[in-house]
Amino acid sequence: MSRLVIVVEKASDWGSYYPSADVVTAMDYLREPVGGDDERTHVINLCRSYKYLGTGYYVSLLAEARGHKVIPSVRTVNDLRRRSLYGLQIDDLNDKLASFLPAGGRDTTDFGMLVYFGETAHPDLQDLARQIFDIFPCPLMRIEFERERVWQIAAVKPVGLHTLDDAQEDAFAATLEKFSRKIWRRPRARKQYRYDIAMLVDPNEAMPPSNKKALKHFIEAGKHLGIEVDPINKNDYQRLAEYDGLFIRETTASDNHTYRFAHRAEREGMVVMDDPTSILRCTNKIFLNDLMVSRKLATPKTEILYRDDIRRLRDLPERLGLPIVLKIPDGSFSRGVVKVETPEALEKAAVDLFSHSALLIAQEYLYTEFDWRIGVLNHEPLYACQYFMSRGHWQIYNHGAKGTAKSGGFRTVPVREAPSDVVKLALKATQTIGDGLYGVDLKQVGERPVVIEVNDNPSIDAGVEDAYLGEDLYLRIMQEFLRRLELKRLGIQP
Template identity: 85%
Template sequence: MARLVIVVEKASDWSSYYPSVDVVTAMDYLREPVSTDDERTQVINLCRSYKYLGTGYYVSLLGEARGHKVMPSVRAVNDLRRRSLYGLDIEDLNQKLTRFLPEGGRDTTDFGILVYFGETAYTALQDLARQVFELFPCPLLRIEFERDRVWQVSSIKPVGLHSLDDAQEDAFAEALDRFSKKLWRKPRARKRYRYDIAMLVDPNEAMPPSNKKALKSFIQAGKELGIEVDPIGKDDYQRLAEYDGLFIRETTASDNHTYRFAHRAEREGMVVMDDPSSILRCTNKIYLNDLMVSRKLAVPKTEILYRDDAKGMKEIAGRLGYPLVLKIPDGSFSRGVMKVEDERALEKAAGELFQHSSLLLAQEFLYTEFDWRIGVLNREALYACKYYMSRGHWQIYNHGAKGTDKSGGFETIPVRDAPSDVVKLALKATQGIGEGLYGVDLKQVDGKPVVIEVNDNPSIDAGVEDAYLGEDLYLRIMQEFLRRMERKRLGIAD
């Protein structure tokens, strides 16, 4: 079980609370001999200030050097200190403040709130407090607001425990209690694991990247390698500090919690699959198309449609011909993809899809009986599948169908038996994206392969993608996690 250490600058800062063996002064913590055992330690740094080269700064700095998970981290401290970063990290929060703080509701032009581990007494601002805490993980923060014509965040500052009044001390104690219960898991089994990986899943997802049996196989593969694979959900954001790696096994998007988890894990120095850069690059089909074209890789003829450009839409349709395919940039599992047969259908489909995005992709229609999916891990081909079109439909997934006809069949074969030009093109397609786990979709048209898209979080279902490799598929992915975590521990850059 992990060790919890609460660091205060002076013993008197904790005088309002019950004594605890978990509470130490900053000087005692800094003088503590460096441990060489593998005990996991989480440090909550409650020093009065985190100013550069001050006591609180050194608690976080040396804690990280000792391999402890420290809140706030040195990176969080530096981010808070550099006001210029606020615009990058909380631009969208400023836009939301008018909803939280109506113009007619206050006479003052500035005020502030306290945030305790992401919680605040202002119910209307709870979502804002949580988002700020996720961006700047710090036990105690004060968010200052100011109003000129609209409300905006003027500053985000750490607060010392010693500055709280009685009511605020009670609120802090309750928040600390709730936070620590989320943070620490039940005691581990007797067997000790070399590493821990958090596997982000959503049990309620209708079409998850991995089915339940596959998730169990990942857990079992981890155990064989001395890795504990622990399923977590979107409410476990603050537990990331416990782990050495993050494996995302729910559908990713750049505007939801999966990206926030990946970004936070990368900032914590964890091994992440898939990393935030891969999520950004793969979840936008416009980016992917430009990337493939710039690398001179074969793709379907593609044009970009712009909202309120009716003339351009007609010209593009003339160049591509009918039928053609319309796509929203961030669709997945065939969602947001429509086939249109004529000008009238194009206008109708574009009208529907433009409600979700200001730009659309229009592609030439290429029908094949199946799509190739080449799984790629760390720039090497991992598996090869044929995904057949849903019965009577032009896509693999037919969301309008009922029962078992929503998706087509599949055939999984050894990579060596897949056409070599298909595999080579799949590997080239991932080279400009990263070294993670990808699923490259391709079609063979007149004997030549073209790239349809690259998925950053490919499907790995028991009975489908593992039909040839079996449990070795899960072992190979966990072995890659192990290789990267070992290199992290040794300080070797990939």
């Protein structure tokens, strides 16, 4: 079990609540002897202020020095002082606040709300409160908004427990109990495992990177190595501090929660697969194309199209020939990819895709019966698959009109049986990305292999990618986690 410590500046700050052995004063916490306790300790710092070099600041600072998981962290405390951060990463702020205010309050130019562990008394603004809490994980804070032409955040301020009125104290007590029970006191048999890894999944995802059977294999492989692999979802952002590593098994994007999870985990010093840098590099095909070309790696003939450059679009068939493949930069599983066979179809498809992105990728069409997928882990080939085109379609995935996706067949072979030049090119492609887990898609036209793209967070489905290695595939991935975790424990950067 982990130990919970609630730190208050003065004993009187807890006077409205039931006495608890978990509650200590700041001075008592700061005077605790250092070392000698291997128990996981989680600290909720409720000091009146986190002013630089003040008591509250030192509680968070020394908690981190002692290896305790603390909220707020020193990073959060510092971020709260930087007003330049207030306008970042808040989705649809103007729409959310404008729709929240009743008709009679539309002339309001300022507004504030209290947020307790990511929760607020205003149900309509709950998503906004959670989003701000994800950015600034602080137990108790006031968010102040102001409007000139549009709404913006004027301030994010920590609030002292001693300033709350009776109703606010009740609300805080309820959220504290909920937070501490869910985050810190979740009963888990930790002692039988050396490490704990959070596996981020979306149970409702239509085309997840791993099917349910594969997820079970990852869990079993972890147990075999003394690692607990614990499935979590996007609502468990604040639980990351519990874990030693993060394994993302949900389709990634640089503009959604998967990237925020990876970025937060990396900041916490966790082993992350895949890391935020890999997500950024792999999820944008324009970046990938420039990266491959700059490293002189073989790719299909490719051009970048710009929304306002009509002449370049019309001249494209002369340079690439027809058919042409158009892609949006961040599509996945063959979505946002169109093959056009005439100039008229090219212009029509471009108009549609430009509504999603200011830039598009245009590539020469290379016909092959299948694509190679080479799995790569830490610069070593892991598996080799042939993905065949969907029946009657030119892509592996055929997204039907009814929203269903059908895929072609596959053939999984030992890496040694894949063409050596295909495997070598895949390894060269991942050298430019990082040392994580990748799936490199390649086509082999005659004797010439070309890189189509490099995927972070590649598909690993039971019965497909593991068809040759079986359970050993999952074991190898978990062994790489273990290797990196052991290096972290020794203070060595993996």
